[in-house]
Amino acid sequence: xxxxxxxxxxxxxxxxxxxxxxxxxxxxxxxxxxxxxxxxxxxxxxxxxxxxxxxxxxxxxxxxxxxxxxxxxxxxxxxxxxxxxxxxxxxxxxxxxxxxxxxxxxxxxxxxxxxxxxxxxxxxxxxxxxxxxxxxxxxxxxxxxxxxxxxxxxxxxxxxxxxxxxxxxxxxxxxxxxxxxxxxxxxxxxxxxxxxxxxxxxxxxxxxxxxxxxxxxxxxxxxxx
Numbered sequence: 001x002x003x004x005x006x007x008x009x010x011x012x013x014x015x016x017x018x019x020x021x022x023x024x025x026x027x028x029x030x031x032x033x034x035x036x037x038x039x040x041x042x043x044x045x046x047x048x049x050x051x052x053x054x055x056x057x058x059x060x061x062x063x064x065x066x067x068x069x070x071x072x073x074x075x076x077x078x079x080x081x082x083x084x085x086x087x088x089x090x091x092x093x094x095x096x097x098x099x100x101x102x103x104x105x106x107x108x109x110x111x112x113x114x115x116x117x118x119x120x121x122x123x124x125x126x127x128x129x130x131x132x133x134x135x136x137x138x139x140x141x142x143x144x145x146x147x148x149x150x151x152x153x154x155x156x157x158x159x160x161x162x163x164x165x166x167x168x169x170x171x172x173x174x175x176x177x178x179x180x181x182x183x184x185x186x187x188x189x190x191x192x193x194x195x196x197x198x199x200x201x202x203x204x205x206x207x208x209x210x211x212x213x214x215x216x217x218x219x220x221x222x223x224x225x
Contacts, residue, residue, distance in 0.1 A: 006147035008073065011082075013164050014057045015179055019186070020081070020166065024055050026189050028172045030196075034188040040175040041114075041157030044090075045133045047171060048119060049112075054131035054169030056083040056111035058161050058176060063087070063148035065117070066094030068101075070148030075101060077150070080109030083167040085176075087154035088117030092136040094143065095120035106130055114167060114174050116156035133174050 032040045059082040061074045066088070074084050084105065088096050097113060099121035105113065112131030119125060122137040135157075151163040159176055161167070166177040177185050202208035217224075 005149065007149050007152070008070075008077075009149075009151040009163070011057070011059055011079075011151050011163050013179065014079075015164070015166055015182060017081075019182060020055055020057075022186055023166055023168060023177075023182075024053065026168065026186065026193070028168055028170050028175045030189040030192050031168060031175050031177060031185060033192060034185055035175075035177070039159060039177075040173060041116075041159040043173060044135050045114065045116065045157045045174050046135075047169065048122065048125045048132045048134050048137070049128050049130055050126055052112075052129040052131050054083060054112040054114075054133070054167060054174070056081050056167055057179075058083055058085045058163060058165045058167045059150070060152060060154045060161055060163050061086045061148065061150050062152060062154045063096070064146075065089040065091035066096075066143055067145055067148065068096045068142040069144045069146045070150055071096055071101070072144070074150055075104050075108065075110065078105075078108060078110050081111050083111050083114065085114040085154065085156060085161050085167060086116060087156050087161075088115060090116050090135055090157070092118035092138055094118065094140050095138050096134075096142055097132075098141070099124040102128070102130055102132065112169065114156060114169065131169055133169050 063070045096117045115134040118136045118138045119134045161176045
């Protein structure tokens with residue numbers, strides 16, 4: 001029988017490499033807009049690294065606040081290209097990862113971390129292009145007692161993440177695309193990107209139509225004095 005709260009599951013299905021490659025240049029706002037702006041993590045999950053986009057399948061971890069035993073185990077079982085996504089309850093009193101764990105993850109070919117909690121050794125992250133998104137930083141280290149879960153559904157920054165979802169992180173934040181909808185969301189995002197490129201061109205040519213603003217105001221009952 002499974003022990004809820006202290007268990008390790010297999011990741012199961014991962015997105016194929018072709019699909020991941022097609023996500024590498026898609027900005028998070030385009031993905032967010034096409035998931036009705038409800039799926040992205042809150043803005044308090046910030047990039048802690050110098051530069052670099054984050055793309056890869058989610059290897060999910062749930063741990064009690066301030067404990068990183070299961071995060072260590074996740075590093076050991078992760079495959080190259082995975083993104084370790086940690087629900088640490090949003091608590092920042094103890095760091096969940098630091099430079100040693102970052103170096104271990106880099107050596108294994110892990111694509112990055114998303115930590116709904118704190119990190120430490122912040123200078124090492126700031127000077128690195130290894131993607132890491134976190135809520136904050138602290139010098140206080142973690143405990144290593146458990147419990148926790150690996151590859152179960154989690155919530156980070158009010159965003160549900162299932163194992164194998166595609167994680168995308170850039171300077172605007174982090175978003176998870178459900179794997180079963182990934183092809184469709186990508187198609188919509190690319191179409192929006194083309195429309196926005198046309199808008200940029202119209203701005204430069206001074207041909208953009210802004211009449212929609214006044215039309216919306218009138219429909220909403222705004223009075224022009």
